[in-house]
Amino acid sequence: MSVQPEIRTVGDLRSAGHVQKTLREEIRDNLLAALAAGENPWPGLHGFDRTVIPQLERALIAGHDIVLLGERGQGKTRLLRTLSGLLDEWSPVIEGSELNEHPYDPITAESVARAALEGDALPIAWRHRTDRYVEKLSTPDTSVADLIGDVDPMRVAEGRRLGDPETIHFGLVPRANRGIVALNELPDLAERIQVALLNVMEERDIQIRGYVLRLPLDVLVVASANPEDYTNRGRIITPLKDRFGAEIRTHYPLELEDEMAVIRQEAHLTAEVPEVILEILARFTRALRESNAVNQASGVSARFAIAGAETIAAAARHRATVRHGEDAVARLVDVDSAVDVLGGKIEFESGEEGREDEILEHLLRTATADAVRAHFRGLDFGPLVEAFDGQRTITTGEQVTAQEFLDALPELEDSDLYDQIASQVGGSTPGHRATAIELALEGLFLIRQLSKETGDGETVYG
Structure with a gap:
């Protein structure tokens, strides 16, 4: 791991010539650069070179959300975890930001106010790429609050109005903003939880207790599933299947x-x-x-x-x-x-x-x-x-x-x-x-x- 940059304010970041990219642009550029240099972006994966890997690379270049379909022990989770290697090693965020917002593009009301008040002196922090990959094992007891968020009663008790967006405690997906969200065993999520992911994957906004927060979340959703559960048993809702741009079949080693x-x-x-x-x-x-x-x-x-x-x-x-x-x-x-x-x-x-x-x-x-x-x-x-x-x-x-x-x-x-x-x-x-x-x-x-x-x-x- 290299030493994180010394830059600590937005003004210094601009002076250094930093260019903001979306998550998908970042992954695409890093993948293409690795391929052009003859490097292997997929260390530790065997037997996928001529089957799974080309499909995965095309999906990432296209900017698609991805679901990997395969039986147990085919390396789906290992493959998903290698995706973090395609992110920039260090990424700037607004210091103290709950949603890891880019210093050039605050999206929450609190961060927008801070940026307007502090200007070029707005402090920034650096996140390593390993912190930008989050993984959730999908279980039947997973709740909407776990993935999306809920109203935080403690914040309401502090005197904030119930309709104030600052009363919301964000879940795993919003907190993974500008990162990769991996959902293992996707069909095991209850249907109502799957519904909660629809807006995240298409409109990129979230709904919590009747509030619509149009936060332009920048996340890549990847998932794994058993083909039988995903395609035959009706354990995944059709609209969610439609949101994934690529369905890729994994397999056991052929050689x-x-x-x-x-x-x-x-x-x-x-x-x-x-x-x-x-x-x-x-x-x-x-x-x-x-x-x-x-x-x-x-x-x-x-x-x-x-x-x-x-x-x-x-x-x-x-x-x-x-x-x-x-x-x-x-x-x-x-x-x-x-x-x-x-x-x-x-x-x-x-x-x-x-x-x-x-x-x-x-x-x-x-x-x-x-x-x-x-x-x-x-x-x-x-x-x-x-x-x-x-x-x-x-x-x-x-x-x-x-x-x-x-x-x-x-x-x-x-x-x-x-x-x-x-x-x-x-x-x-x-x-x-x-x-x-x-x-x-x-x-x-x-x-x-x-x-x-x-x-x-x-x-x-x-």
Whole structure:
């Protein structure tokens, strides 16, 4: 954050050559400048480059109010919050102004009187762009007073007349003047509250207890909603839908790399999680989104994969703590622990009751098989399969250290095979090496070259 300007009066502001812009002009100019300079105005967003972002940029250039439609965990809120980055870093306001009025253009009776009285000596303050973005979670108990305002009984008690505009306590939207108002889960607002937004979004005036205050509010209204609530259930009034200039559909990442990038960016990991484990988790999440057994109207949030990565890392950290000397590196055996606790985040179709664990296990095996094919295509696992002579077994599990697992591996005629397996996944530590070989054994089980038994936190291949 840069240091705020030293200018403190309207006269000095004029002398400095400051030019007043409307909010939409400010956003448009900053967006176009960033695009012309080849900068990315949307940091931290993955998978929207060719779909959502171009639509959003066109809507902002046009100066439209915007509603984002998408299932849970598609990054709608993150996308809305990045809009503040398109505002000027510092913006002048009349010092003490309740509605953050521009020093050149006071709109309330109090500020107009102050400007006329003090002239160029009118004091100003500076607002950072992060203070010009306000967010409200739309809930059924939200009131008109919360969003628009109400008569303040304390001001009336001080002796002001009830019809005096100064008796009004302004709500969130007027206080966000010259800023962005984000309404999350818009359809959850009661219909009478939605009606209160109509004038704000079209005529830019507000009505409070029968008073019409023609304040030229300069706000950009953006919102998020579930498509099913917004388009099908009648939970949003038609006139309000008509006020939004742009309705933009978001989506889950279309590419595997984008899915993994979201997990890397958002997950707070307490141990190292190799890329191949993140890949399996990402493939598993995508398989859930494509499954007919899962309720796709509810969606499979990106938070599912993020929480899964954090749980996998926690399992590795737990093992490293209990088994002293073990590196805190997640392995394939830790993935099952994540699935066990994350199943409740998935909503299955009503006809799948009782089959939830079976569906999760099947889709996880599918994701693992896809990862095996992607990494080990072309390797000859014959020597490893032949090493299992019908008597030999290998045990791994949540509390089996990587070194213990590696020490128990059979010697192979092709002495380089283990190195080749490890090189396909990356990493040279015992933890990474064990991860690669466990994945190879799981792949051989999935193509019925090996058997596998699980129980009590252990897995035995033979």
